Amino acid sequence: MTDSTAPESSNQETRSSIFQEVIGKNEFDDRIDTQSDLNTLEALRIIGRSLRQISSEPKLFSAKVILELGLIVPALYLPWLGKIVIDNVLQQQPFNTTEIEFPPFMQPVLTIVQDQDPLQIMLTVSTIFILGMVVLGMRTYGLSAGLHEGQDAATQAENRISASYSEGSGLWGLAAFMVGVRLTQRLASRLRTRLFERLSRMPMSKLDDQRIGDSIYRVMYDVPMAPDLFLQLTIVPFFMMLNAGINLYVLQYSYGEVSPELIWIAWATVPVAFLITFPFSGAIRRTSQNKRAAGSATTNAMEESVSNVAAVQSLGATGEQSSRFADRSEESFRRERYFIAVVIVCSCIFAAVSGIAGIYVIILVSDLIIDGVMSPGDYAALIGIFWSIAMPAAYLGAYWIKIQDVIAAVRRVFFFMDFESEEDHKDGDECTVIERQITFENVGYSYPNGTRALTDINLSFKFGDLVAIVGPTGSGKTTLAYLIPAILQPTSGRVLIDGRDAREFNIESIRRQVSYVLQEHTFLSTTIRHNLLLANPNATEPQMFDALETAGCVDFVAELPNGLDIRLGRGGDTLSVGQQQRLSIARGLIRDAPVLILDEPTAALDPQTEHFLLRSLRRAAEHRLVVVIAHRLSTIRQADQIVFIEDGRVQETGTHNELMVRSTSAYREYVELQNVAT
């Protein structure tokens, strides 16, 4: 089946038309998730997949069903008890005077009240009412505890993730409600933890394209829609139908004469509503995707500008950033309204259909009354019963269209659950201790867009060596280093760890063997201690101070009010950039892994600290492999092996002295330039 929405093939020039604007595919800053359209089959697949999620919470789910079933009891008894009050108490009639027979489940009550006088009956019934109220919430409404919501999908998420309902109150209803809250929460929580894990384990080459704001949006605001889909698919329709069934029974029982036609009409709304709303399903899904995409962009604009507020202020760009945010926020609200507009059009048509059905019923019933077949009193009862069947039927008919918004959100969740992740390499062998060498065999690396970063790399890094990777900026030094802990995977050739292809190992176990000091330094806004523990959860305090000392951090850490336990501000910005760089080195040193990689460690160090660091690196290199990416000669000279890279190719390897005596050495040229500069 195809959606009736504007086809994808429609030309670019029609893009500006209102139709296109409203339900056309409108991305917003998306780079990875750009194929957001779903066809019906894919939508069905998402539904199937959602249903399977239920099996992860079998206990809560069955508890919810059982508790809800219990809440039907008051609805069964209430009409009959009411009848007793009216007939046998207020009208003071004896029992068994009317032809209507009490259903079997009323027997226990009847045996008590049968021989009582009206006021005694009232006492009995009131007692039943009170007990029923406390236990099952008889005669009180159902429970709900929704909070206020905003006017866009993001601000409605909080209510969704803790959504619940209960048909009745009382202690039983309380249990049903809270079990429902937990059920929703657990389903969502499982999903969002999983999504967060998948996102954080995306390969680095993809993470560069993934906006942080979008990740926040999906984890925080798309996931909460998912449990709704599960419940909409299971519990809600089950009880709707149960309710409809009970009413059907009552209708058949008391009004068998007219009921066939009424039931026909009521159920006819199912296919009619479905057929009429179905063409809108594509539009609903798409406008829902669109509003969420714009919401992501809004979140991202906010995240980017707050996160980089120092830069924004320094560059005098606060106004620019605010208006950037305002634009995105405005667009997200606009798309929210487009979504509502489609829902409105759909609802109008739906209202027309149910209106016509309603009018037909009114004519039918009133004819019977005018003809004297039924009494006016039957009208209210009949219409009531009709709606109680027609409502679930209409619900069923509008069912498909209703879940489209949710499907759109869930698609956004599943997209990244299915997206490439490093977890997919989890089944590899455990990489135990690396002890001999790391070899590059014809390694090449191209970025996803095809740009070649490395070509034909053949290198061997031996343990006990200090290796320096040298070369102009943008030559591929960092890319090469990234290949060692499999932050990037070679697109051709292979990296061998102790002679075995790195791809045979699971990534996590390789990374455990590698300590990497990144060029850029980011910290979580927790304490220094916690940031160090992140690198090595087992680090002791003396080890921490050793690392801090080597990286030249001791002085400034000692001056901080709480020492190691000071909370770093946003991204570590309570420290100066130089201090952050040193702390980042300390974090690398504390890992104490067989392979240590440092990317431009000394750029921020003053000469003394640099010497100190290099000395300890040399010491460390005795039992390790130390790889340093450096521009500074002072660092490079210490290396046992220098790898000179230019334009993604290894130009030369050797020690400083070897390379310097070569007649046509790119390295020598490079060094001489630096000497001129100094």
Next chain:
Amino acid sequence: MIGLALRTWPYMKPLLAHLILLLGLAGIGMVSGMAGIFVGADLFLNKVLVGEKLQPLQATVLFVGDEYVTNDPRQLGESGENLKADEGISIDGASVELDPEEQLTSDQRRTVRNRFILWGLAGGIFTTLLGFGSWYYSTWIWQSVNQNLRVSMIERAESLSLRYHDQARVGDAIFRVYQDSSMIVNLIQGAIVSPLMTAFSLLFAFAVVIAFDPLIAGFALIAAVPFVLLLIKSTRRIQRRALANRVANSNLTSHIQESFTAVKVLKVNGSEPQIHKQFDKDSNRALDAAYHLRLDMVLLTLVIAFIGGILVIGSEYVLAHWVVDERETFLGAAVAALIGFAIWNLAAFEIARGRIESVAGSARFLLGIWMRMQDLFIALRRAFDLLDTPLEVTESSTPLPYPDPIQSVSWNQVSFAYDAEASPVLANLSLRAEAGTVTAIVGATGSGKSTMMSLLLRLFDPDDGEVCINGIDLRDLRIDALRQNCAITLQKNVLFNETVANNIAFGAGRVSRSEIERAAEIANADSFIRALEKGYETELGERGGKLSAGQRQRISIARAVVRNTPILILDEPTASLDARNEQRVLANLASWGTDKIILLITHRLSTIQNADQIALLEDGLIKETGTYDELTTRPAGRFAAFAQSELIGDATRSVS
């Protein structure tokens, strides 16, 4: 609360006309809906189903002849007043015996019905369209109100000093701007209209109950005592829960944001499991907070429902006695016309019971409104807290025009500490830089070099002393003008997930493509940019992740150059550059910026040898100033020692 509600006024004011129109539409919808129901119920139930004759007005509206109209003077005397009571009676089928003369024939009833349906159809279409129209309309209005608040919050967040931001988490700002601010859309409905309407319907139901019997009303009053006490008692608790819920979710948002910002660090350290565990913990904490808030709300609802239920069931029990005893209703005889029940009977029982249930229901509804209102106001408080955070760097009320041309910048006896308790970063520092010169500032890590520049950009104001341009205190200038006349290459190269061209032009206002390219050439970035997939239109990844550090640094330099401002601040501009690139960039900058004030922060001696003035920063003040040659030859000079250690580094290398 009232104060908070009033503060939302500036954000609603621009939409005042729309709000009034919306209220008007809602009013029309409600009145016409009510009228439709009353008139319709009478027409359909009494006239069509029972067969009574029409009121004259009804006949006119339905375009039927006089034969349809009632002659009963009773009916004519009271028009719509007693419809409700009539309705009640008719439904119960206990309608008064009617004179056959006063009955409509079957055909007439069908005609009335058909015309009624036509009217109903028209009315239905009208109200449906009105309903959906005002749904869309109100969505737009509230979105606009929310947008106003959001934008002013972001503006505030953007202009709050770094001192605030260094302590706050990004996720917190996101949560406040997004989630907390959105509650403004519910203010009028949730805190004004609904409570008033519910209170009104409560009072109305209560009045009816009094009319039936004051004793029952007395019961209701007694039941109100625990209700009110409970409400007062629980308010604080609900507020605490609501706040905890918001804080927990805000922390979770921060956690996600920070994890993805630091994702590379997590990857290389293999810290994902730790982070995932932490996420699960934070996520569950947030869910627990939501759970407990809801548990409290539901528990409270339940207790109130019990009180209401006991009131209803107890009253029924008493009423049943009265019906059996055929007792007289309180005001029944006096206002028989209005209520129509002089003594307690089945119908009176039903109606009185309905009113008591409505009292209990309204009370319960009111409770729900009250609880949600607590959350609403907690949210608004959090939103306005951000707006109320005082700006440390404030705009002068009478700013002086920005001086042109700029001759000098100077720090005059400046002292500054980030934290009142910590030792000052700058203590009585003085320095002066002239136009057309390069001033290099050197000093150990954490000595305050970048802080000096932050003061020049007024990211902070000095605790003591003043920073001046042409002798004018910066505090007398407009912040925007000041920052727009400075260009800085930041030490942390901040790039945005945007195209290369937009990243270079960031903050520069309107600049042409050729200016951007020219700036890139000076920064020695043009060639690598052109080699990118789409050249200047290439999208840089998150935080510029697709470029190497050296490339990012050159873009950052181009960004400073393109602004072409009289003051240029280079904060470790070449740390990530190799020697060749560094030399080219510095040479380009030197020839390009001859008339500017250039302030250069660096470690590298190579970078500063040609500076007109070198200032050594140590212990919070400038220890030495002079040219490279002056300073290196100064006996026992601090700079000489500093340079020596760098040179020794090289010397040892040559030996080894």
